[in-house]
Amino acid sequence: xxxxxxxxxxxxxxxxxxxxxxxxxxxxxxxxxxxxxxxxxxxxxxxxxxxxxxxxxxxxxxxxxxxxxxxxxxxxxxxxxxxxxxxxxxxxxxxxxxxxxxxxxxxxxxxxxxxxxxxxxxxxxxxxxxxxxxxxxxxxxxxxxxxxxxxxxxxxxxxxxxxxxxxxxxxxxxxxxxxxxxxxxxxxxxxxxxxxxxxxxxxxxxxxxxxxxxxxxxxxxxxxxxxxxxxxxxxxxxxxxxxxxxxxxxxxxxxxxxxxxxxxxxxxxxxxxxxxxxxxxxxxxxxxxxxxxxxxxxxxxxxxxxxxxxxxxxxxxxxxxxxxxxxxxxxxxxxxxxxxxxxxxxxxxxxxxxxxxxxxxxxxxxxxxxxxxxxxxxxxxxxxxxxxxxxxxxxxxxxxxxxxxxxxxxxxxxxxxxxxxxxxxxxxxxxxxxxxxxxxxxxxxxxxxxxxxxxxxxxxxxxxxxxxxxxxxxxxxxxxxxxxxxxxxxxxxxxxxxxxxxxxxxxxxxxxx
Amino acid sequence: xxxxxxxxxxxxxxxxxxxxxxxxxxxxxxxxxxxxxxxxxxxxxxxxxxxxxxxxxxxxxxxxxxxxxxxxxxxxxxxxxxxxxxxxxxxxxxxxxxxxxxxxxxxxxxxxxxxxxxxxxxxxxxxxxxxxxxxxxxxxxxxxxxxxxxxxxxxxxxxxxxxxxxxxxxxxxxxxxxxxxxxxxxxxxxxxxxxxxxxxxxxxxxxxxxxxxxxxxxxxxxxxxxxxxxxxxxxxxxxxxxxxxxxxxxxxxxxxxxxxxxxxxxxxxxxxxxxxxxxxxxxxxxxxxxxxxxxxxxxxxxxxxxx
Numbered sequence: 001x002x003x004x005x006x007x008x009x010x011x012x013x014x015x016x017x018x019x020x021x022x023x024x025x026x027x028x029x030x031x032x033x034x035x036x037x038x039x040x041x042x043x044x045x046x047x048x049x050x051x052x053x054x055x056x057x058x059x060x061x062x063x064x065x066x067x068x069x070x071x072x073x074x075x076x077x078x079x080x081x082x083x084x085x086x087x088x089x090x091x092x093x094x095x096x097x098x099x100x101x102x103x104x105x106x107x108x109x110x111x112x113x114x115x116x117x118x119x120x121x122x123x124x125x126x127x128x129x130x131x132x133x134x135x136x137x138x139x140x141x142x143x144x145x146x147x148x149x150x151x152x153x154x155x156x157x158x159x160x161x162x163x164x165x166x167x168x169x170x171x172x173x174x175x176x177x178x179x180x181x182x183x184x185x186x187x188x189x190x191x192x193x194x195x196x197x198x199x200x201x202x203x204x205x206x207x208x209x210x211x212x213x214x215x216x217x218x219x220x221x222x223x224x225x226x227x228x229x230x231x232x233x234x235x236x237x238x239x240x241x242x243x244x245x246x247x248x249x250x251x252x253x254x255x256x257x258x259x260x261x262x263x264x265x266x267x268x269x270x271x272x273x274x275x276x277x278x279x280x281x282x283x284x285x286x287x288x289x290x291x292x293x294x295x296x297x298x299x300x301x302x303x304x305x306x307x308x309x310x311x312x313x314x315x316x317x318x319x320x321x322x323x324x325x326x327x328x329x330x331x332x333x334x335x336x337x338x339x340x341x342x343x344x345x346x347x348x349x350x351x352x353x354x355x356x357x358x359x360x361x362x363x364x365x366x367x368x369x370x371x372x373x374x375x376x377x378x379x380x381x382x383x384x385x386x387x388x389x390x391x392x393x394x395x396x397x398x399x400x401x402x403x404x405x406x407x408x409x410x411x412x413x414x415x416x417x418x419x420x421x422x423x424x425x426x427x428x429x430x431x432x433x434x435x436x437x438x439x440x441x442x443x444x445x446x447x448x449x450x451x452x453x454x455x456x457x458x459x460x461x462x463x464x465x466x467x468x469x470x471x472x473x474x475x476x477x478x479x480x481x482x483x484x485x486x487x488x489x490x491x492x493x494x495x496x497x498x499x500x501x502x503x504x505x506x507x508x509x510x511x512x513x
Numbered sequence: 514x515x516x517x518x519x520x521x522x523x524x525x526x527x528x529x530x531x532x533x534x535x536x537x538x539x540x541x542x543x544x545x546x547x548x549x550x551x552x553x554x555x556x557x558x559x560x561x562x563x564x565x566x567x568x569x570x571x572x573x574x575x576x577x578x579x580x581x582x583x584x585x586x587x588x589x590x591x592x593x594x595x596x597x598x599x600x601x602x603x604x605x606x607x608x609x610x611x612x613x614x615x616x617x618x619x620x621x622x623x624x625x626x627x628x629x630x631x632x633x634x635x636x637x638x639x640x641x642x643x644x645x646x647x648x649x650x651x652x653x654x655x656x657x658x659x660x661x662x663x664x665x666x667x668x669x670x671x672x673x674x675x676x677x678x679x680x681x682x683x684x685x686x687x688x689x690x691x692x693x694x695x696x697x698x699x700x701x702x703x704x705x706x707x708x709x710x711x712x713x714x715x716x717x718x719x720x721x722x723x724x725x726x727x728x729x730x731x732x733x734x735x736x737x738x739x740x741x742x743x744x745x746x747x748x749x750x751x752x753x754x755x756x757x758x759x760x761x762x763x764x765x766x767x768x769x770x771x772x773x774x775x776x777x778x779x780x781x782x783x784x785x786x787x788x789x790x791x792x793x794x795x796x797x798x799x800x801x802x803x804x805x806x807x808x809x810x811x812x813x814x815x816x817x818x819x820x
Contacts, residue, residue, distance in 0.1 A: 023699055026714045109712045119571075119759040138758075298574035298611060347615070352655060359659070359703035366708055366760045376706070423613045430615035432660070434761075482615075 028105055029379055033097035033189030036388040040512075043390040044168030047510035048161045049397060050258050054168040057254040059247040062175050062197040073241035074182045081185060084236045089188075091233040097189040098389050099201050099230060100159055101379050103208035104396060106226060107155055108368040108375060110216045114143035117365055117437070124299035128272060134217045141216065145369040145444055146309045146407050150268060151215045152371055152396075153315060153404035158211050158259035160397035162203040162251050163390040169247070170195035179238045188237040199240040200389050202248025203255070205230040210256035214263070266313040271306035278303040285418030291331055293420045293439035305438045310412025315401035316502040320412035323498040325491040328417060328441040331425050339485040343422050347430065347482050354480040355432065361445060361477035362433055370445050370474065371403045374452035377470070381460050391512070398507045399455045406451035406499035407444065410492060414439040422482055431482030443484045446475035446492025447499070454500035458507065471496070544630050544644070545591035551816040553587040555791065559808030564662070565800045567755035577611025579662060579804055583621075590819070599626040602653060605665045614663065617656065621666045624650040626673075639682040646693075648673040659702035659718065661762035662804065668700035668764060669720040685733035689744075693725040700764050709754045709765045718764045721753035731776075738783050742776040756802050770800035778814075789814040 044054050051057075063069035084092075095102055118127050118138040127138055134140035141147050175197035179187040194200070209227035213220050231249070234240040240248075273281070286292045295301040310320055317323060329335035346354065363370045378399050382392045419441035423429050436444075453471035457464035475493050478484035507513075545551060562578045563570050585603040592598055601624040608616030625648070632643030650671045652658075658668025673695045681687035697720035705716050731742035753767030774795040781788045791812035797805050 023717060023719055025717055025719065027712050029714060105712070109708075112708045112712065116758050116760065296613065355657065356703045359657070360705070362704065366757055367704075368706060373706075429613065431613055432615050435613060 028094075029101070029376075029383070031096065031101075031383045032093065034383070034386050035190040036097075036192050036194070037386040038388060038391070039192065039194055040167065040388045040390050041171055043164060043388075043512070044171055046164050046167075046390075046394070046512050047506075048164055049157045049401075050262060051161050051165070051255070054165050057165055057251050059169060059198055059250050060243075062173050062243060062247070065176065065181060069243075070181070070241070073243055074178055074185065077178050077235050077238070077241050078182065078185055080232075080235050081238055088232060088236045091229045092188045092237045095201070095230050095233045095237075097192065097201075097237075097239065098382070098387070098392055100163075100204050100208075100389055100392050100396065101382065102230075103155070103159070103204060103212075104152075104375055104379060106208070106223075107152060107212060108372040110212065110219055111143045111148040111151065111372050112366060112368045114139065114141055114216060115148070115366055115369060116142065117144075118142065120299050126299075126301055126303075131217075131269070139218060143216075143369075144305055145363075145371060145448065146271070146306050146312075146411060147268075148369045149371040149400070149404040149407040149448065150263070150266070150312065151211075152375060153400040154215070154259045154263050155208060155211045156393065156396035156400040157315075158207045158255045159204055160390075160393040161258070162207045162255040163200055163393045165251050165255070166198050166200045166203045166248065167390050169198055170200075173197050175244070177239055178241050185238045187239055189239065194239075194388075196240050196244045198247030198251060199234055199244040200248065201234045201240065202231055202245040203252040204389070205234075206249045206252025207256045207259075208252075210253060211259060214256075214260050262313075267308070267311050271309040271312060273303060273307045275302050278307050281307050281415050282418055285416065289327060289330070289417065291418070291420060293418045294424060295437055296421070296423050296435065297437070301437050304415070305436065306411065307415045310408055310415055312408050312411075314405050314408055316506050317405045317409060317499050318502070320409045323409050323495050324413055324416065325442060325495055328419050328485075328487050328491070331420065335487070336425075336485070339487055340422065340426055342486055343426065343429070343479065343482055346480055350432070350480060357473055357477045358433055358481035361449075361474040362481065363445075364434060364436070370448040371400070371407070371452070373474075374399065374403065374449065374456070377452075377467075378456060381456065381463070385460065394507070394510075394512055395455075395459050398459075398503045399452060402451040402455045402500040402503035403448050405503065406447040406496040409495055409499050410442050410444050410447035411438075413442045413491070413495065414444075417441045419488075422485065429482065433478075433481030433483050435483045440484055441488045441491060442495050443475055443478050443488040443492035445478050445484075446471070446489045447496040449474035450493040450496025451500040451503075452496075454497050455503060455507075458504045544595065544628065544642075545589055545597050545816075546594045547591045548818055548820040549591045549816060550819040551589045551814055553585075553589070553791075553812055553814040555583075555585045555587065555810060555812035557583045557585070557793075557808060557810035559795070559804075559806040561797075561804030561806040564804040565756075565802055566758065568801050570805070571759075573612075573759075575612035575614075576609045576662075579609050580607070581806075581808075582606045595630040597628045599628065599648075600624065601626075607663045607665070609663070617660065617663050617665060619656050619665055620654040621652070621656070622650040622671075623653040624648060632678075636680070638684075639680055639687075642679045642681070644675075644677040644679075646673070646675040646677065648675070657703060658700040658720075658764045659704070659707075661764065661766075664764075667697065667720050670698040672696045673725075675725075685737070687729075687731050687733075689727075689729040689731065691725075691727045695723045695725060697722055702764075707763065707765075708757070709763065719752075720764050721750040721767055723748050723750045723768070725749075736783050737785075738780045740776075740778045742774075744774045744776070746772045746774065748772075753802075762802060766802040768800075768802050770803055771798050772796065773798055786816050786818070789816065 129138045129140040129142050177196040178185045205227045209223050418439050421440045449471040453467035456467040475489035560580045583603050583605050587601040589599045603621045605621045606618035628646045634641045656665040658664045675693035677691040679689040699717045702716045727746045729744035750767040756762045776793040779790045793810040796807040
């Protein structure tokens with residue numbers, strides 16, 4: 001009898017345990033469509049970034065309200081809405097009426113997926129990703145922070161120029177949305193009253209698909225499927241008819257081409273150098289300053305990460321020399337000794353909060369990198385402020401141009417000064433974060449974060465203090481983690497702020513404020 | 514009479530071999546009589562210089578030889594003749610022989626376990642016994658689990674339910690089999706985004722549940738003063754992702770392994786009371802998302818009648 005009691009208790013417990021297994025965790029930012037705080041009716045007049053005219057990409061004149069063509073499209077839209085599958089309705093909820101945020105999220109996920117450092121070959125050399133053969137190990141791209149910053153800048157700028165043009169045509173043609181033209185069509189989102197021709201969602205879908213496909217060629221099918229789902233959702237949601245979508249696709253396709261043409265000649269393809277070029281850069285620094293950074297891994301990586309990223313074309317900063325900091329203190333100078341002592345002090349007495357900060361901002365391999373981290377903050381801020389799609393695109397465009405410029409300038413300093421990392425200069429030094437494969441001065445985290453924080457502070461002044469605090473925390477995180485000296489962080493913060501100032505100056509003159 | 518002192522011996526025998534990956538869960542088919550207490554102090558060390566990244570073996574010269582050491586005080590008490598309680602609190606230290614990543618040390622997880630004898634039957638020239646075991650462990654310090662492979666443990670609560678069956682011949686040899694379901698909770702990272710077959714926007718990490726089975730052949734020798742065992746243990750995670758190429762492991766990983774072990778326990782006094790010594794050796798023979806470990810354990814036990 002007793003035996004059966006045990007078995008019963010055991011079974012009950014087992015059932016309870018199995019049922020309480022895995023917690024559902026968020027795989028995306030949880031938000032829904034919303035009422036835009038402002039439709040930004042004059043956004044068609046805002047200053048473009050890569051294009052010269054707001055009608056540079058032409059689209060057909062739309063069929064007039066009441067015309068047979070449009071009535072047919074409305075009838076089709078109604079049918080599509082009626083027949084929508086549950087998956088299509090779910091897609092409407094997912095994409096929202098500010099779908100740029102979802103494409104940005106997809107970009108961050110791909111950045112993470114491809115942020116894997118090449119492992120050594122059996123002979124101790126390291127393979128390099130090959131854009132011409134992307135599926136061969138190591139897969140192309142290696143989406144490290146410089147690559148990710150550049151990817152996000154091109155994505156955001158294409159989206160922004162595309163939406164400025166979309167707004168130009170929306171307010172030129174003033175075609176009402178399906179839910180306004182036909183009372184039987186319901187909008188799945190708030191009735192914002194935004195004109196529907198061309199579809200801003202389609203501009204975003206197509207521009208994002210094409211930019212991301214070029215940046216992550218192995219994801220071509222995944223991105224095509226995402227774009228298809230997004231484009232379908234625009235009609236299912238009742239906010240567009242098919243001609244809206246087609247016109248939006250035209251603009252999206254063309255702005256992506258312009259942005260990708262820029263990307264193809266920006267110098268990125270030369271950023272990862274040969275061993276010989278890398279050695280000559282190293283020797284130049286040695287002659288100039290007397291010190292040199294060496295990778296400390298085993299086997300040693302003979303070439304650092306993208307030594308010529310500092311030569312990549314800038315967005316708004318005139319040249320890297322304009323914001324190149326002065327030299328760091330020489331190893332073993334009193335100033336160096338002071339910061340090295342600080343590192344040892346943190347390593348031996350790290351508080352839980354300092355450890356938390358180091359890990360919170362680490363954003364290393366297999367993550368969306370610091371540029372991705374700041375894009376995430378921007379997304380949350382956009383939703384909190386209920387920005388329109390075009391004003392959202394503006395935030396991301398200036399944010400990501402500033403971040404990319406800060407990265408380029410930072411990389412220039414890194415390889416110009418070629419300064420050794422703490423694990424190289426301090427004997428026996430151990431760290432809680434992995435030391436990256438590039439020189440120390442200036443700190444990339446500090447530079448990226450200060451640039452991002454300044455742009456965010458410009459667009460969202462109510463939280464300016466918070467953003468700047470975060471940037472300082474991000475810069476400190478590398479010191480707590482043992483991979484940067486204090487002088488790297490200080491110089492990086494300054495450099496990032498200076499880089500951002502150029503983008504902010506452009507934003508101030510773009511007609512949006 | 515023989516049966517009685519078998520029980521005595523069992524108590525400290527219950528300590529068995531530890532799984533270094535997390536706090537020990539008592540697996541063996543032994544039971545201490547009411548009022549007996551066994552105190553044990555065990556030391557275990559495992560090392561590996563290769564690990565399975567998914568199911569592919571990886572050598573990483575920036576780790577060199579990885580060493581995990583564990584010192585564990587443990588108490589086993591007989592509440593009744595058929596119910597034992599086991600408490601453990603390991604102290605763990607990790608280090609790598611190469612590279613610049615800092616090792617860590619500290620108190621790992623507090624383990625509490627209750628083992629009950631529910632079946633005892635003489636069959637032929639031996640005896641069949643059945644036990645059930647419910648175990649719970651919880652992190653006993655604020656160690657960071659998202660710092661693998663150096664982290665002290667998985668940083669998650671674990672509730673285990675286990676069935677153990679044993680058939681022992683009167684002359685001493687025995688065979689034992691156990692099967693367990695280990696339900697793990699979540700652990701907290703210090704970042705709010707990570708990748709586990711896709712984006713996760715949370716600092717919470719799901720630690721996969723696991724199934725553990727063990728088959729043991731053993732025998733009592735020298736008039737029940739020495740016990741020797743050989744066993745095969747398998748761990749299979751119920752879910753989880755693989756370590757990504759050349760990346761750090763995560764607590765979310767699907768960890769599987771098969772391990773062989775040898776174990777011996779010697780009692781200075783026949784009957785189990787007083788001092789005993791434990792020695793063990795273990796080696797992973799296959800695995801997924803973990804080090805290809807091998808190691809040994811040493812322990813001292815002291816058993817006495819407390820009430």
